Amino acid sequence: MSTAEETAGGELQPWAEVTPDAARRLLVAAVEAFAERGYHATTTRDIAGRAGMSPAALYIHYKTKEELLHRISRIGHEKALDILRTAGAREGSPAERLADAVSSFVRWHAGGRTTARVVQYELDSLGADARAEIIGLRRQVDAEVRAIIEDGVAAGDFDVPDVPGTTLAVLSLCIDVARWFNVNGPRTPEMVGDLYADLVLRMVGAPRP
Amino acid sequence: MSTAEETAGGELQPWAEVTPDAARRLLVAAVEAFAERGYHATTTRDIAGRAGMSPAALYIHYKTKEELLHRISRIGHEKALDILRTAGAREGSPAERLADAVSSFVRWHAGGRTTARVVQYELDSLGADARAEIIGLRRQVDAEVRAIIEDGVAAGDFDVPDVPGTTLAVLSLCIDVARWFNVNGPRTPEMVGDLYADLVLRMVGAPRP
DNA sequence: CCCGATACTGAGCGAGCGCTTAGAGTGCCC
DNA sequence: GGGCACTCTAAGCGCTCGCTCAGTATCGGG
Known part of the structure; x- marks a missing residue:
């Protein structure tokens, strides 16, 4: 909680508990996408893209x-x-x-x-x-x-x-x-x-x- | 504004200005569906179904x-x-x-x-x-x-x-x-x-x- | 009595969706 | 150094989406 934990938006990252790293990157990408467009208007391809991964990678770390x-x-x-x-x-x-x-x-x-x-x-x-x-x-x-x-x-x-x-x-x-x-x-x-x-x-x- | 203008939910109908009747029924159906599920999660088939019409009927009265x-x-x-x-x-x-x-x-x-x-x-x-x-x-x-x-x-x-x-x-x-x-x-x-x-x-x- | 305008339906098109699968790359323990 | 568990990708399946279109029913005016 002491070192730099800020995104470009100046937002604290309370996601340190999410591991491994790829799972956290996907989750942070999902937060941004859901906040911008809403859950239903967000595609799994968009989430994976923001995290720099292929659409299928999402399903390694999350069931749905x-x-x-x-x-x-x-x-x-x-x-x-x-x-x-x-x-x-x-x-x-x-x-x-x-x-x-x-x-x-x-x-x-x-x-x-x-x-x-x-x-x-x-x-x-x-x-x-x-x-x-x-x-x-x-x-x-x-x-x-x-x-x-x-x-x-x-x-x-x-x-x-x-x-x-x-x-x-x-x-x-x-x-x-x-x-x-x-x-x-x-x-x-x-x-x-x-x-x-x-x-x-x-x-x-x-x-x- | 004087006669009964209430739905089953006890809600006033401010949609009297929308004509013809079929267009108003579609709009009221859309309000209910959007409120329940959100815009993106609502399908045009759902809206038309609530209004008792076929999916294509929507596009007679609204462009999109x-x-x-x-x-x-x-x-x-x-x-x-x-x-x-x-x-x-x-x-x-x-x-x-x-x-x-x-x-x-x-x-x-x-x-x-x-x-x-x-x-x-x-x-x-x-x-x-x-x-x-x-x-x-x-x-x-x-x-x-x-x-x-x-x-x-x-x-x-x-x-x-x-x-x-x-x-x-x-x-x-x-x-x-x-x-x-x-x-x-x-x-x-x-x-x-x-x-x-x-x-x-x-x-x-x-x-x- | 027919004719055109209007309101609607059934069927379906192309696109994009959530999710799956087969297989490739990578590192770790023995 | 070989086997294995883990992580990720390319391709694509089945489905549903917004929307279109050819055709049908209805009805007022001549």
Whole structure:
């Protein structure tokens, strides 16, 4: 996690766990292609081409095209959950923890927009079994954010009439960053993260710095 | 606009302008199929089948499959813009107008989730020319919301450090409703509209009722 | 009563899809 | 140095895609 792990897009590579090297290259190529064109509009020939291999090479490392999407989705959701768990478990007031969770979650969606797009918007392209597994991870993501908001309400720091609804809105706001964020736009991921943390603290009626 | 215009899903039919009848049936079938499976995963045979016609019948009324998406997208964006213009032009304080804009915009995204999904998430499936036209409509949508927020800031009713960023966040929040809203879930479109209007007033630091 | 215009169908074309298979190249252990 | 496991390619199979076209049913106007 210490050495250079950036692509041309300035995106961190959380794919170090994928081995061997050829399998990782194929997976990274698939992430880029799925993010650009969508899962169904991407061909296995396109993925293999981006990885500098023949179309048949894909099937040495993955059983089907859908298995690629499944692995991308699971690793991505685990990373997102990890980010929220880290923010939720840190020391500090509920407001500080919520601001940390939102800003880091948003930074991940903006900075790793290619990955986040696939993770958040291609869920319906998975088969029933794989989709059910991913939905389980999403429930854990939801629970993580709700727990912070409930802490703030219990501590009297937040004013939230509808905790489940507000949790949903906060997550929805963060996730949609992957749809509109433009790497060549005027905002850096850090700027959006700070703006959104402030907006979310307003939404829960927390005292802001 | 007065008589029964509801589908089985309880969704208003804004497709009265599409004639003749067979062309409208094909377009409604395309909206449902695109919303369920996405544009690229939908076949022309599927669209024609849902409309109770042969695959070839589609090409009597539309030149290509993409023309169907283009027409759906344009009509949908015009409807969305119309909703925001109506709310923005009504009488009342900036807070009342913003709450009205958000709640009606959200009701449209939740109640007409099938249409909204296609309109908001299949933009990239359009060709360059059609996409450029739709992006123009989106800019007008953005301008409409920003104008209300600017009015509130000018009147001293709102506290918004970053008007463009907050406008983006408000629209993003509303649009993402089309992704997660579930017709069989616990919330009605009206409940989500009210919740979101309140959350947005908090985001802009407006006095709330 | 027939005629042309309109709306539609059945059959199918060329292309590109996901995926398979036979075989070639490469390195490692004995 | 020979055998073997692993990795990759060239070729192509069966299928479905978007779309086309010749032909049929229907119907209002003369």
